[in-house]
Amino acid sequence: MVTQHPRHYAPFSSSIRLIMTKAFIIFGFLAVIGLQPSYAILEIKITEGKSKAIPIAVARFFTSEQIARDDIGEVVMSDLNLSGAFRAQSGVTPGLHDINQTISEWKDKGVQYVVMGAASLQQTGNWLIQYQLVSLYGQEPLALNMQANVAPRNLRRFAHAISNKIYELLLGKKGFFDSSIAYVLKQRKGQHNEYRLILADFDGQREREILRSKKAIMSPDLSSDGRKIAYVSFENDVSQIYVQDLYTGNRQLISGEKGINSSPSWSPDNTKLAYVLSKDSNVDVYMVDLASMQKRRLTKHFGIDTEPAWLSNEALFFTSNRGGGPQIYELDISSLNKKRITFRGGYNTSVSTQHGGEQVVFVHRNSQGYQIALQNLGNGLMETITASPNNVTPSFSPNGEMVLYATSRDGRSVLGLMSVDGKHQIVLPSSEGEVIDPVWSR
Amino acid sequence: MSRLLILIAIFCGVLLTGCQNAGKKPPVVTSNPIGEEQLDNSNDTNGLGQDAGPEIGVLEEELPIEERAFLEATRGNTALLESLVVYFDYDSSEIKQEFMTALQTHARFLEQYPNVTVSIAGHCDERGSPEYNMALGFKRAEVVSDVLRGMNVSRDQFSNVHSFGSNRPIALGSTEEDYEKNRRVEITYKMN
Numbered sequence: 001m002v003t004q005h006p007r008h009y010a011p012f013s014s015s016i017r018l019i020m021t022k023a024f025i026i027f028g029f030l031a032v033i034g035l036q037p038s039y040a041i042l043e044i045k046i047t048e049g050k051s052k053a054i055p056i057a058v059a060r061f062f063t064s065e066q067i068a069r070d071d072i073g074e075v076v077m078s079d080l081n082l083s084g085a086f087r088a089q090s091g092v093t094p095g096l097h098d099i100n101q102t103i104s105e106w107k108d109k110g111v112q113y114v115v116m117g118a119a120s121l122q123q124t125g126n127w128l129i130q131y132q133l134v135s136l137y138g139q140e141p142l143a144l145n146m147q148a149n150v151a152p153r154n155l156r157r158f159a160h161a162i163s164n165k166i167y168e169l170l171l172g173k174k175g176f177f178d179s180s181i182a183y184v185l186k187q188r189k190g191q192h193n194e195y196r197l198i199l200a201d202f203d204g205q206r207e208r209e210i211l212r213s214k215k216a217i218m219s220p221d222l223s224s225d226g227r228k229i230a231y232v233s234f235e236n237d238v239s240q241i242y243v244q245d246l247y248t249g250n251r252q253l254i255s256g257e258k259g260i261n262s263s264p265s266w267s268p269d270n271t272k273l274a275y276v277l278s279k280d281s282n283v284d285v286y287m288v289d290l291a292s293m294q295k296r297r298l299t300k301h302f303g304i305d306t307e308p309a310w311l312s313n314e315a316l317f318f319t320s321n322r323g324g325g326p327q328i329y330e331l332d333i334s335s336l337n338k339k340r341i342t343f344r345g346g347y348n349t350s351v352s353t354q355h356g357g358e359q360v361v362f363v364h365r366n367s368q369g370y371q372i373a374l375q376n377l378g379n380g381l382m383e384t385i386t387a388s389p390n391n392v393t394p395s396f397s398p399n400g401e402m403v404l405y406a407t408s409r410d411g412r413s414v415l416g417l418m419s420v421d422g423k424h425q426i427v428l429p430s431s432e433g434e435v436i437d438p439v440w441s442r
Numbered sequence: 443m444s445r446l447l448i449l450i451a452i453f454c455g456v457l458l459t460g461c462q463n464a465g466k467k468p469p470v471v472t473s474n475p476i477g478e479e480q481l482d483n484s485n486d487t488n489g490l491g492q493d494a495g496p497e498i499g500v501l502e503e504e505l506p507i508e509e510r511a512f513l514e515a516t517r518g519n520t521a522l523l524e525s526l527v528v529y530f531d532y533d534s535s536e537i538k539q540e541f542m543t544a545l546q547t548h549a550r551f552l553e554q555y556p557n558v559t560v561s562i563a564g565h566c567d568e569r570g571s572p573e574y575n576m577a578l579g580f581k582r583a584e585v586v587s588d589v590l591r592g593m594n595v596s597r598d599q600f601s602n603v604h605s606f607g608s609n610r611p612i613a614l615g616s617t618e619e620d621y622e623k624n625r626r627v628e629i630t631y632k633m634n
Contacts, residue, residue, distance in 0.1 A: 216609040218572055232576075238604050239576065260605050262576045276577065278605075281584065283577040306577040319574055325533065326574055347533065349571035363571055370570055392571055411616065437572060 042204030042415060042428040042435070053424075054170060055110050056080060059091025061117035061129065068155060072117060072129065075159035076166070079177045082203055082417065083167065083402070084424025091116060099134045099141065106136055113143070115166065126151050129158065133166055143169060156206065176202060176397040180441040181404055182210070182220040182229060183415065187433035197231060199246065202397070202404075202440070204415065204428045210244065219263055223270045224355070224442035230254070230264035230273055241275055243290070254288065265308045265316070268355040268442075274298070274308035274316055285318050287333070298331060299338075309353045309360075317341070317351045317360060328362055342375065344382055350393055354400035355442060359420070361385075361394040361403050372405055374420055385422030395440040396420075404440045509633050512555055516631065521547045528586055530625045532567075535581035537589055545586070548629060549593030559601040561630045562587050566608045567621035579605030586627045601632055 058077040062068050073091070080086035089111070092102075095118045099106075106114055117131030126149050133144035144165060150158045157178065164175030181204070185196045197211040197220060211217060215234035222229050230243045241255040241264045255261040259278030266273060267287075274287045285298045285308045299305040299318065304326065307319040314333050319326050325346035330339045342348040347365035357377075364373035364382070369389030375382040390408040397404070400420065407416040407427065413436050415428040428435075516522060525544030528537065537545070552558060564579030564586075580603075587603045613620035 216606070218576075218607070218609070234606070234609065238602065259603060260576055260580045262607075263573045276573070278577075278580045278584070283580055304574070304577040304581055307571065307573045319571070326571075347570065349574040365570070390569070 042200070042207075042430055053085060053087035054112060055087050055089075056113040056115065056166075057089050057091045057106060057109070057111045058115040059117070060094040061119050061131065063094045066119055066121070068119070068127070068152065070156045070159065072119070072131075072155060072159040072162065073115065075156055076115060076163050078203065079160060079163035080166065082426060083177075084419040084426075085167065085171055085401075094118065096130060096132060099136075103136060112136055113166075113170070115162075117162075122149065124149075127155065131162060133169070156201070160201070173401065174399045176399045176402065179398050180222065180226065181415075181438055182222055182441075183406075183438040184217050184220065184436050185430070185433050186216075186413075186436055197229070199229070210246070218437050220437060220439050221265050222439060222441040223266045224268055225270055226441055228266075228270070230266060232262055232264065241273075243273070254290075263307050265310060266442075267310050267313055269313050274310065276306045276308070285316075285331070298333065298336065307350055309351045310355065311353045312356055317353060319349045319351065328360070341377070341380070342382070343380075348373070352395045352403075354396045354398075357396070357400050359400070361396060361420075363392050363394065372403060372418075372422075374403075374422075383422075385418065385420065386416075386425075391416065393437055393439075395438060397440055398442055404438050406436055406438055508555075508557055512558060512633055515551070515555070519547075519551065522551055526629045528582075528627045528629075529622065530582055530627070532621070532625065533570075533578065535564075535578065535585045537585055542589075545589050546593060549590050549595050552590065552595045552599050556596065556599065557633065559599050559632050560590075561602040561632060562600060562604075563602075563628050563630070564605040565610055565612075565624055565626050565628070567624040568608045568611060568616070569621065572607055572609075576605050576607035579607050582625075582627045586629070 058073045058080070060074060061072040077088040077090060080088040089109070091114060096116055099114060113136065114134045115131065116134070117129060119127045119129050122128055128147060129150050130147040131144070132142060134141050135143050148158065160177040163177040167173065167175035167177070179202045180199055181202055182197065182199050185198055187194050192214050195213050195215065195217040196209050197217050198207050199210050200207045210229060211233070213233060213235050215237065218232045220229055220231040227247060228243055228245055230241065232239050233242055239261045240253060241261045242251055243254050244251045254264070254273060255275060255277065257277050257279040260276065260283065262276040264273050264275045271291065272287050272289055274285060276283060277286050282300065282302055283304045283306055284300055285305050287296045287298055288294065299320070301320065301322050303320060303322040305318055305320045308316045309318070310316045315330060316333065317328055317330050320329050323340065326349045327340055328342040328348050328351045330341050331337070342362070345364055345366055349363045351360050351362040353360050359374055359376050361372055361374050364371050364384060366384065368387065370391055371384040372386045372391045372394045373382050373384045385403070386407070388407060392406050394403050394405040403418050403420060405416045406413050409427060409429060413434040414430055415435050415438050417426040417428060418424055521544070525547060528541045528545070530536070552560065562583045564581065564583035566575035566579050583603045583605055587600050591597060608624070611624045612626070613623040
């Protein structure tokens with residue numbers, strides 16, 4: 001029950017099924033799905049745009065004769081648009097050509113940069129991909145000129161890597177297009193609910209099922225090395241914390257204490273898990289060293305202490321109602337000193353950090369409902385960055401520039417994606433069920 | 443409707459645990475099918491088993507005497523069965539005065555049947571943070587168990603004090619009325 005042999009399907013209880021075999025997991029990350037026509041659970045709908053976005057044109061890489069499921073140019077265009085930092089439009093013809101012939105045409109369209117690329121199929125079955133980023137106004141027009149050999153199943157990942165290069169070169173910030181998200185998909189199946197823990201690319205594509213259960217799954221958190229996921233499962237009718245290796249499928253019960261076992265959160269160095277137990281009657285934050293399984297209690301208060309979120313290996317934030325309503329506190333792990341950091345409103349919960357970052361996001365209740373708020377840790381200034389009534393479980397992109405969260409659309413929970421200033425908002429509606437508890441990889 | 447379901451669940455639970463326990467208990471209790479007429483002599487349980495002779499098995503419908511008594515007691519005890527849920531205000535784990543009488547009824551019953559245990563589960567409405575709701579649900583369950591313990595219910599009679607957070611709503615809508623129904627603690631009886 002606790003662990004499983006990597007070569008076999010999971011010997012879980014009958015209500016739980018692990019879908020991935022070892023091979024699938026290893027190659028699945030390199031996009032086995034990329035070759036097959038599969039429908040996406042999540043689709044993208046941009047609800048609000050950003051005005052200061054960089055205008056860029058991205059041409060298709062594949063000609064109409066070259067059959068590939070994911071055109072690299074289209075994926076790059078979608079990535080850049082999702083970030084909100086770019087306003088990407090499609091280029092006209094696939095292939096590399098002399099930009100001087102079309103430069104005035106592009107300038108007329110208000111474009112500042114052009115991405116073009118070409119693909120040729122190799123004898124090995126791989127694609128040789130060549131691409132260029134051209135600046136229409138810079139002194140050195142050729143900003144990027146690269147080529148690579150790419151296996152068909154890796155085309156989508158390669159496209160995300162190109163998006164990262166463009167983003168980093170033009171904005172001077174680290175890209176996040178190669179990151180993953182995890183979420184829980186809750187569906188009604190006859191008389192009961194079915195819960196599926198899903199891992200996907202940041203744009204909701206390439207979904208991979210990690211766990212399926214008839215009982216609730218909640219609070220997924222991905223380790224910063226991308227190897228493991230921690231979550232809470234009610235498969236035994238009470239809350240228990242598990243850690244699952246994404247590559248081998250091995251699963252370990254981390255905590256099954258009496259009462260609640262909740263809110264697992266990876267330390268930045270992935271050696272520890274902070275979580276919440278009620279075994280000693282109070283609801284308090286604990287930490288476990290995963291190598292020794294040595295437990296340490298971090299808070300001790302008769303009120304609620306929950307939702308730990310690490311800022312560094314030495315400090316974390318948590319929610320506590322010790323002052324009345326729930327507020328966010330900072331905790332120094334060596335001294336156990338606590339400092340309240342939120343003061344506006346009577347309900348601030350669900351804090352998310354960027355490791356070593358200068359700001360946090362959390363859920364802030366105001367007269368419009370549950371909002372996502374951004375707070376600067378330096379000056380303490382807080383601003384709400386959503387406006388619809390019901391927004392929960394925010395999570396930073398790895399570079400801290402975007403926020404993933406759950407929001408309500410037509411009475412259903414869906415994923416929302418936005419820039420940290422709240423000006424660029426996207427919803428990823430689900431074709432089925434409710435999408436809850438999203439989290440972004442580090 | 444939900445109350446009816448809970449009622450049914452309790453009776454089913456009692457019947458089920460009754461049968462399971464019948465097999466597990468030492469022959470002194472389980473080997474004796476106890477007839478209706480003997481039910482009245484419930485004080486004599488220990489004596490009945492002593493000279494029971496060879497184990498002859500228990501028919502499914504024949505429950506050990508304590509469980510029968512429990513079933514009889516709960517069947518007649520509408521005050522008990524109509525108060526298996528305690529409701530709470532928004533973001534609160536404070537027990538409202540109106541539920542104290544009901545909890546007193548539960549406490550007296552549990553004192554009377556020390557072999558009976560209860561599972562106490564806290565729930566929240568769907569709004570706000572799911573993880574904070576897990577903690578809030580536990581707080582609600584804990585407060586109910588604290589009140590019962592204050593009324594002399596033994597610590598051993600709580601089989602589980604836990605929380606489902608906002609994962610198990612009773613009312614599926616999103617009106618204030620639905621939320622009120624979902625902010626609750628459920629008391630579930632079990633025979634041991």
